[in-house]
Amino acid sequence: ETTLRVASWLPPTHPQNAIVWPTWSKWVEDATDGRVKVEIEYGLGHPKTMFELVEDGVVDVSWSYHGYVPGRFKLTQAVEQPLLGASAEAASVAHWRVHQKYFAKANEHEGLEVIGLFTHGPGQIHMVDPITSLADLKGKKIRLGGGVQGEIGERLGVTAVGAPAPKVYEMMQQGVIDGVFIPMGEQKSLRLKEVARNVVVLPGGMYMGSFAMFMNPDFLADLDPKDREAILSVSGEKLSAMAGRAWDQGDIAGLKAAEEAGVNITMVKPGDALDVEFNELTKGMDEAFYESVADRGVDAKAALTELRQIARSYK
Amino acid sequence: MITALTGFAILLLIIVVIRVPIAFAMGLVGFFGFAYMQGLGFDNFMEFRWNGALSMAAKRVIDTSQEYGLSVIPLFILMGNLVTKSGLSHELYRASYAFLGHRKGGLSMATVVACGGFSAICGSSLATSATMAKVAMPPMRKYGYADSLATASIAAGGTLGILIPPSVILVIYGLLTETSIRELFAAGFIPGFIGILLYLAAVRYVVWRTPEAGPCGEKMEWPERLQALNGVWGVLILFSIVMGGIYLGVFTPTEAAGIGAGGAFLIALYRRSLNFGTLFDILTDTARTSAMLFSVLIGALIFSNFINRAGLPGDLLDLVNSLDVAPMVVILVILAIYIVLGMVFESLSMLLLTVPIFFPLVQSLGFDLVWFGIVVVVVTEISLITPPVGMNVFVLSAVLKDVKASTIFKGVTPFWCADIVRLILITLFSSISLFLPELLYR
Amino acid sequence: MTFSAWVTAHYEEKGPVIWLAFFLELIAAVTLFLLMMLTCADVFGRYFLSNSVDGTTELTEMAIAIMVFAEMPVITWRGGHVVVDILDRMMGSTLIKILGLVAAFLMSTSLYFLAVRIFELAERSLRRSEVTEFLQFPTGYVVEYIAIMSWITAALMISYGVYRLLFLSRD
Ligand code: NA
Numbered sequence: 001e002t003t004l005r006v007a008s009w010l011p012p013t014h015p016q017n018a019i020v021w022p023t024w025s026k027w028v029e030d031a032t033d034g035r036v037k038v039e040i041e042y043g044l045g046h047p048k049t050m051f052e053l054v055e056d057g058v059v060d061v062s063w064s065y066h067g068y069v070p071g072r073f074k075l076t077q078a079v080e081q082p083l084l085g086a087s088a089e090a091a092s093v094a095h096w097r098v099h100q101k102y103f104a105k106a107n108e109h110e111g112l113e114v115i116g117l118f119t120h121g122p123g124q125i126h127m128v129d130p131i132t133s134l135a136d137l138k139g140k141k142i143r144l145g146g147g148v149q150g151e152i153g154e155r156l157g158v159t160a161v162g163a164p165a166p167k168v169y170e171m172m173q174q175g176v177i178d179g180v181f182i183p184m185g186e187q188k189s190l191r192l193k194e195v196a197r198n199v200v201v202l203p204g205g206m207y208m209g210s211f212a213m214f215m216n217p218d219f220l221a222d223l224d225p226k227d228r229e230a231i232l233s234v235s236g237e238k239l240s241a242m243a244g245r246a247w248d249q250g251d252i253a254g255l256k257a258a259e260e261a262g263v264n265i266t267m268v269k270p271g272d273a274l275d276v277e278f279n280e281l282t283k284g285m286d287e288a289f290y291e292s293v294a295d296r297g298v299d300a301k302a303a304l305t306e307l308r309q310i311a312r313s314y315k
Numbered sequence: 316m317i318t319a320l321t322g323f324a325i326l327l328l329i330i331v332v333i334r335v336p337i338a339f340a341m342g343l344v345g346f347f348g349f350a351y352m353q354g355l356g357f358d359n360f361m362e363f364r365w366n367g368a369l370s371m372a373a374k375r376v377i378d379t380s381q382e383y384g385l386s387v388i389p390l391f392i393l394m395g396n397l398v399t400k401s402g403l404s405h406e407l408y409r410a411s412y413a414f415l416g417h418r419k420g421g422l423s424m425a426t427v428v429a430c431g432g433f434s435a436i437c438g439s440s441l442a443t444s445a446t447m448a449k450v451a452m453p454p455m456r457k458y459g460y461a462d463s464l465a466t467a468s469i470a471a472g473g474t475l476g477i478l479i480p481p482s483v484i485l486v487i488y489g490l491l492t493e494t495s496i497r498e499l500f501a502a503g504f505i506p507g508f509i510g511i512l513l514y515l516a517a518v519r520y521v522v523w524r525t526p527e528a529g530p531c532g533e534k535m536e537w538p539e540r541l542q543a544l545n546g547v548w549g550v551l552i553l554f555s556i557v558m559g560g561i562y563l564g565v566f567t568p569t570e571a572a573g574i575g576a577g578g579a580f581l582i583a584l585y586r587r588s589l590n591f592g593t594l595f596d597i598l599t600d601t602a603r604t605s606a607m608l609f610s611v612l613i614g615a616l617i618f619s620n621f622i623n624r625a626g627l628p629g630d631l632l633d634l635v636n637s638l639d640v641a642p643m644v645v646i647l648v649i650l651a652i653y654i655v656l657g658m659v660f661e662s663l664s665m666l667l668l669t670v671p672i673f674f675p676l677v678q679s680l681g682f683d684l685v686w687f688g689i690v691v692v693v694v695t696e697i698s699l700i701t702p703p704v705g706m707n708v709f710v711l712s713a714v715l716k717d718v719k720a721s722t723i724f725k726g727v728t729p730f731w732c733a734d735i736v737r738l739i740l741i742t743l744f745s746s747i748s749l750f751l752p753e754l755l756y757r
Numbered sequence: 758m759t760f761s762a763w764v765t766a767h768y769e770e771k772g773p774v775i776w777l778a779f780f781l782e783l784i785a786a787v788t789l790f791l792l793m794m795l796t797c798a799d800v801f802g803r804y805f806l807s808n809s810v811d812g813t814t815e816l817t818e819m820a821i822a823i824m825v826f827a828e829m830p831v832i833t834w835r836g837g838h839v840v841v842d843i844l845d846r847m848m849g850s851t852l853i854k855i856l857g858l859v860a861a862f863l864m865s866t867s868l869y870f871l872a873v874r875i876f877e878l879a880e881r882s883l884r885r886s887e888v889t890e891f892l893q894f895p896t897g898y899v900v901e902y903i904a905i906m907s908w909i910t911a912a913l914m915i916s917y918g919v920y921r922l923l924f925l926s927r928d
């Protein structure tokens with residue numbers, strides 16, 4: 001019997017820890033007839049460190065956010081580009097397929113066996129005070145993570161404040177920031193419903209966030225071939241879709257929690273003034289993306305086109 | 316369980332008997348313990364794949380020494396050093412002395428209140444101890460206070476502010492358990508103030524038992540008292556900027572450290588108490604203390620990786636689950652476990668390791684998670700002043716090089732007892748914590 | 758007082774180690790001062806100019822590492838790390854010196870091997886061109902610096918630190 005150690009982060013109640021890992025654990029244990037047992041371990045360090053902890057065999061499996069390691073992961077930003085207009089599940093499946101077909105050969109995940117790729121739900125605008133147009137955001141103090149939302153923030157002319165997500169609540173309560181761009185699920189899990197009382201939901205959101213789940217290749221190689229096949233058979237696209245679905249569920253729960261808490265939610269419809277403004281704002285970002293990955297030797301334009309086509313026609 | 320406990324025992328042996336510096340002792344035991352969990356034995360020492368354990372330790376060094384949130388440590392220490400150098404501490408204490416000096420242990424009481432106020436704002440026990448050591452220690456010595464009482468009131472006073480909002484630890488607890496953070500903040504107020512009152516009582520107890528530990532001074536008349544107040548405007552302005560800035564949301568507690576240091580720098584310039592030489596001394600002194608604290612923190616994190624991998628948290632849960640007793644007894648067992656862990660762990664890593672494990676159990680027993688949060692934070696506060704690894708005590712003995720940690724540990728015992736009294740009160744009477752949240756939000 | 762006399766009067770170290778101590782502490786002092794100014798400038802800019810300093814978080818993170826590891830050799834060779842001294846009264850000064858040698862050996866060896874791994878991780882990070890978010894500064898350089906300073910700490914602890922322990926201790 002082999003123990004497979006998964007290093008995780010975020011609170012145990014988060015969908016990734018309450019649904020995704022337990023479900024996959026069960027799949028693995030069933031597929032290997034109980035020969036491989038999965039254990040989850042917390043508190044091993046910053047999420048960005050997980051890539052290296054798995055590569056060096058400190059743990060066997062983990063997951064992380066590509067945006068935490070700028071410079072190393074560029075192609076994965078394809079799925080983060082604005083105006084994808086799909087659920088996390090659809091985006092995750094497209095993310096996986098396009099990675100396998102176009103991006104895998106660029107080997108950005110060197111030293112790791114990628115077992116799943118997924119995105120969080122669409123990022124939305126969560127504010128302390130209401131806004132009526134995107135122009136209202138100019139000069140506002142907004143917490144920005146990296147990658148595509150940083151670019152959007154710059155185009156909006158916001159005053160960027162850098163901070164880890166768990167700090168957002170405190171900073172907002174104290175007025176250090178006026179708002180944050182983050183998925184709907186955080187209304188519940190970061191308890192933003194108490195402080196970010198005004199949410200603008202753009203159709204399809206502003207951006208997505210790219211995550212990977214990965215395994216130590218030596219661990220995989222040391223397994224009995226039968227078990228290796230079994231684990232891989234419950235990973236890949238199947239795992240990616242399941243993870244995306246769980247994060248979608250988290251967003252639904254977040255929306256429900258926000259509604260129950262009486263948060264003022266503005267649902268923008270396609271063609272509304274805010275939507276038009278956002279479309280205008282993001283012009284040229286595709287080209288900027290192609291430019292940024294020009295040195296990777298892949299057809300980024302074809303990949304992004306196919307990614308959008310898969311995501312939008314999913315199911 | 317056996318592995319983890321053996322690890323604890325070896326750690327205690329090499330820090331107490333072999334006298335290896337704590338930072339390195341924790342790092343070494345954590346490293347070899349982790350390697351042991353990965354299959355290291357005496358027979359495979361040469362061909363063992365060391366890279367896993369080495370990477371684990373290396374990443375802790377790399378990440379911890381570049382962690383944004385930890386910038387409060389050097390910056391608040393810097394602020395304390397600047398305040399001291401510009402002579403403000405003497406004036407602050409002249410004023411305290413004018414009002415409280417004629418009482419037995421009066422300056423210790425003033426220190427407890429000042430530490431409570433300061434740590435409430437800056438949210439870091441370690442930074443409070445380091446700052447107030449510079450500010451409060453020289454006057455207490457001047458007025459003949461025993462080192463044990465003087466240092467203990469600073470070390471213990473520094474723990475008070477964790478509970479008084481804003482509190483980083485309460486936010487982390489709230490996020491781990493999905494508990495309302497503003498309810499946690501509200502719940503912390505009354506227990507925080509009870510802590511101050513009980514510490515004042517502890518000072519009274521000490522001077523009642525040994526009057527020479529905190530001698531009375533002369534009683535001053537009102538005109539003299541008011542005149543003594545004249546000198547403290549600088550400190551008042553600085554503390555108002557730091558406190559007001561955080562409460563009004565002008566800056567975060569992390570940034571407040573930098574602003575506080577900058578403000579102290581300006582005040583020191585204004586009072587002409589700086590030249591290049593003294594500024595250099597202040598900066599290097601701060602950097603040395605910070606480097607020492609970072610080393611201990613890194614060691615503690617490497618050690619906690621091992622304890623975690625050895626499965627101690629899970630084993631503890633099984634132990635508690637296997638007891639067939641009343642829910643309140645389960646809570647008491649959990650608290651006992653925290654107190655034992657607190658002897659060796661740094662407060663934040665203890666919280667991160669144990670809360671995810673215990674809170675589902677506590678919730679299933681029907682307890683309020685806001686209340687449990689306050690209880691847990693009070694216990695982790697205690698860990699900062701309990702031997703052998705009490706971080707606040709080490710900070711003090713690092714800042715005050717001529718006071719031994721053992722002296723401080725001895726002096727801190729009455730405060731430790733006061734904390735236990737508070738813990739019992741808060742555990743048995745949940746309304747002490749829940750009164751404000753229920754009044755405000757429920 | 759001349760500059761050289763000031764430095765000599767300021768440091769307890771002997772010989773050329775004085776200048777090394779001064780140089781390392783100068784790096785730490787300047788970094789800490791700049792860190793303080795950076796935070797103030799960031800907050801000031803956010804409120805009065807509606808424009809914070811880009812990459813403040815990244816610069817802060819680098820500054821802490823630079824400061825901490827510039828001081829690491831000095832505090833280590835001076836025996837400045839926290840030691841539990843509960844049993845000191847029961848130990849003779851000779852025994853304490855012997856235990857000090859054991860600790861010096863353990864500290865130097867562990868730092869040496871750890872730094873080897875840290876340096877490898879730095880090179881890997883540089884090879885993968887990992888950079889910081891806003892400033893696009895290669896993160897591997899700071900990590901290399903940490904590794905090199907750890908080696909310097911190990912080397913000075915086992916040489917000057919041991920010399921100081923044996924011949925220069927106050928008691
Ligand atoms: Na506080």
Ligand code: NA
Binds near residue numbers: 658701703705706
């Ligand atoms: Na302790």
